[in-house]
Amino acid sequence: MKFTPKYIDQNVNVSKTHPLVEMAWLIGGLLVLVVVLYLILGFTAELAVTKIPIRAELQLGEYFADNFDSVDNPALQQRLQQLLETLPTESPLHQYDFIVQLVESDEINALALPGGHIVVFSGLLEQVASENELALVLAHELGHFAHRDHLRRLGRGLGLTLGAMLLFGEDSSAGRLATNLLLVSESRYSRQQESDADRWGLELLVACYGHAGGATDFFRRAARDAGSHIPYLMASHPHPDDRVRELQALIAAKGYPVAITESLREDLLTVGSEE
Amino acid sequence: MILTNVGSVPGKKIVEHFGIVQGSTVRAKHIGRDLMAGLKNLVGGELKGYTELLQESRQEAVDRMSEQARQFGANAVVNIRFATSSVAQGAAELFAYGTAVRVE
């Protein structure tokens, strides 16, 4: 029995694939997976949303409305009523009992909650300069109701969390990675919804005031503060510049007249200055 | 290639030693299998997917070890030992090592 020392340069225990190549394959695969999940999610959510009766939604709404420290605001309610009256009588929106509520917050935002609750943040009210602008904001939220976006978002959010949990396990980094990617695609979807609601809102504004004056003022002001476009690639709302452009294109296409805006009436001015 | 897990090849004589050879592989299960295993855990029973995976990986580890032995010019690997370790969450390492020899 003898011992023969020999050296072998080949290493059978390590694969030859270059790590960068593998990374490219894996990322590509992940993207495909995310796209498939996204499509399935969209399909099921769409199916579910159209099937949920408004009555079930109203009950859900009670739950959400309690989460906000909000107060009823008669002045805003009156503006909304004015918009609702211009809606055609066959509109499904008449099944809702819309309630506008004001929340004390610096955030410049408004929300459409299930069950017909519209929440307006006081920060937004301070930014609004004319009746027409406010009407567009409210009409935009009504647009979300008309498209049932509030439910859709809820359903997709739920489906997203559930799907990611089932597939990747509750607490794995792979799951977190995939969920983040799905969220990015979700935000794209939500940008589309915002644009649709803008368009719907514009039409209601024109129906109410007879002209499209003031429709773009609010976003134009927001665009000044918004800065670069790049962060908006992944945001849930489109860049204000894009919203202005889209609205203007629509105004031009439909030939809506643009007249002088009506400045904010007394009862709402006081709300802003209370701050 | 003769593979044994005793110190010699029964009935044959070891004429030459080449030292340690080893083969290892790390495998992960894809999430679909993980999902099915999670469901199976509720009712118990054999996780066929995992058995298959581990069996395949162990075979690969042995193949890699044999390949190394072949490169040495050996015709047998004796005293083979297996080891399994979980290197990372969801991934298992299968490892085999032994002594490469030439028998007559």
Add this chain to the structure above:
Amino acid sequence: MFDVILQNFDLFLFFCLAVLGYTCGTIAEKRHYKSIIRREKELLKLMVVNAEGHFAEGVVKQSFLVNGSAVISNDYFKRMLAILRNIFGGRVKAYESLIDRSRREAILRMKQEARAKGAHMIVNLRLETSTIGRAANQKNQVGSIEALAYGTAVVMNRK
């Protein structure tokens, strides 16, 4: 430009760490392999088997336990690779070189110890692997493995 980085800080950090991990990890791995190969060639003459040795009486002067171990960590890039691989399943190539390196390093250290003590061969070698940090591919965990090699070093009586 600066705004963009700030607003997507997570993404930016992720990218930077991946690039850093890839370059440093690759350089470290190359250097380590070079050193492993050099030392393996040096110690090639020292016989290692994992069989129990049978020695005739009077041949062995002395025998003792030797061991060597190495803990090697994965870089950020490869960790990402392993996390992604976990979704699809299959060979986790990112960990192969990690394990290979630590195991060879452990054997080398064991051999070095045996050589320093004047041994002529090592018999009954055993190899163990263990993970440090339960889940080595979790983002915030230390992803590293320990390889341990141990065996019995034998010093012969030389005539």
